[in-house]
Amino acid sequence: MVPADRKYAKTHEWVKIEGNLAVVGISDHAQDSLGDITFVDLPKPGAQVRGGSECAVIESVKAAGDLYSPVSGKIAEINESLETVPEKINTDPYGEGWIIKIKDFNAAEFDNLLDAAAYENFLESEA
Amino acid sequence: MKKTVLYDKHIALSAKMSAFGGYEMPIQYEGIIKEHQAIRKSVGMFDTCHMGEFIICGETAVSDLEKIVSSPVSSIKQGQCKYGFICNENGGVIDDQILYRQGETDFMMVVNASTEQKDFQWISEHLSGTTEIINISDTTAKLDVQGPLSLRVLHKILKEPLVDLPYYYFKNNFFQDEKIIVSRTGYTGELGYELYCSTDIVQSLWDELLNLGVAPCGLGARDTLRLEMGFPLYGHELDDTINAAESGFNKAFGEKDFIGSKKIKESNNHENRLVGFMLDGRRSARHGDAILDLKGKGIGKVTSGSFCPSLNTACALGYVPQEYSNEGAQVIIRTERNEITANVSALPFYKGGTGRKKPSDFI
Structure with missing residues (x-):
């Protein structure tokens, strides 16, 4: 089940609005595909990110993948606990495993993302 | 498939x-x-x-196998296994395998899945008429x-x-x-x-x-x-083009002549050496990544790399020139996204293995 309180990118990131911040993580499908996550290379707070561009690297035992920021904006906060406990992304991808928070984000880009039902359909079409 | x-x-x-x-x-x-x-x-x-098994037997099995595999054969006891390489004339590795001596002139050879057909062909071509090979895979x-x-x-x-x-x-x-x-x-x-x-x-x-x-x-x-044990994987650390001597697995060689041994024993073939690297942190290197010296000059390639769960750090194997192969030597590994510093490390990386301990302690 994909949480309905947030939106999704076709590159398998989720975005949840909390106040004036866009919280970004990866979907359960994405963490499952990557397998055991061993390292996350996070951007610096204050860095500008562009919608659809790489902003972090997630490594697992078998693979490395890019995190694409679903929306443009400025990094407000990063989940520093992932530096020592990256497996939080595996165990709680929609909660404790959040990756970055973006401020001054582009609301129009957020609106264009998939809602939970559309993302589920997208996952089925990819399977 | x-x-x-x-x-x-x-x-x-x-x-x-x-x-x-x-x-x-x-x-x-x-x-x-x-x-x-x-x-x-x-x-x-x-x-x-998926792995391959061959029965190799007959009155000339021992003398034929002495030519085909790098390790000594006649000294293998019945009931004993022996690891070794099958090499080509250039000293490259056709496969690594384990020989099981089942009788005076009866052996089972265990080979990799991807090389099974190639191995069978090669061995068949190098057996005398009085040795038989049967693929029981x-x-x-x-x-x-x-x-x-x-x-x-x-x-x-x-x-x-x-x-x-x-x-x-x-x-x-x-x-x-x-x-x-x-x-x-x-x-x-x-x-x-x-x-x-x-x-x-x-x-x-x-x-x-x-x-x-x-x-x-x-x-x-x-x-x-x-x-974590520094064991080679065929197609990564070993292949047809890498001289077996460079792998450093000296235990796989006997003091004898076998196919490829001349090129393996010629010292000028030994400019590179397979070594282990401990990487700085949890970021991993992968097969094919470039190894650089501290000035940024390319000196070798990573053959295997991964995060190692028992060591909580990333490790890699790769070939570098002899002068960079001493324990502690520092290099840079250029991955797809990063440059990571790494140190040459003694093998195995993981030293707590129970493999050679007394089984009676584990009953």
Whole structure:
């Protein structure tokens, strides 16, 4: 089940609005595909990110993948606990495993993302 | 794509499947790290039915094999296993294999899945008329049961005790009155056994082990376990083009002439050396990444790399020139996304393995 309180990118990131911040993580499908996550290379707070561009690297035992920021904006906060406990992304991808928070984000880009039902359909079409 | 006879078992356990050596094989079940730890701390099993087995026998088997494999053959005792390479005339490695001496002139050779056909062809071409080779891969199933609790679990299901079986020896045993060969070998560094049986009984063997709590483990964990031990993987550390001497696995060579030995013993072929690297942190290097000296000059290539769960850091194997191969030497590894500093490290990376410990301590 994909949480309905947030939106999704076709590159398998989720975005949840909390106040004036866009919280970004990866979907359960994405963490499952990557397998055991061993390292996350996070951007610096204050860095500008562009919608659809790489902003972090997630490594697992078998693979490395890019995190694409679903929306443009400025990094407000990063989940520093992932530096020592990256497996939080595996165990709680929609909660404790959040990756970055973006401020001054582009609301129009957020609106264009998939809602939970559309993302589920997208996952089925990819399977 | 071929499937092993245990394919349905993997699907039933929702394994992630991927191509390996021409077979659709399980990469992981619940997770690579969990499976890795199961073998380091308890017991796990791998479906290795994809691997190849040949019977090589006849009055000239010993003298033919002395030419074909790099390790000494005549000194292998009956009931003993011996690791070695099959080399080409240039000293490149056609495959690495284990020879089981079943009788004075009877051997079983265990080879990699991806090279089985090539090996069979090569060996057949280099046997004299009085030695026979039979490919029994399709009717031979293989399961690797590895980990400190492996002996305890096998004692529950096999007829004969295994506790006196020394490292790299094998013995016939019985599972449900069917003959099975058990060797004290493996690819993990832990106390463990490789079981060879008929494809007819391997499914019930698998089920029985599963019921006893043996963790099914995929090729993902197999790779991290062997990397922590510095064991080579054919197609990565070893191939037809790399002179076997550079691999440094001197135990695989006998003081004898064999095909390729002339090129292997010529010192000018030894400019590179396979070494282990401990990387700075958890970021991993991968097969094919460039190794640079501290000035940024390319000096070699990574052959294997991964995060290593028992060491909590990333490790890699790769070839570099002799002058960079001393323990502690610093290099830079250029990955797809980063440059990571790394130090040459003695092998094995992981030193806590139970593989050569006294089995009686694990009953």
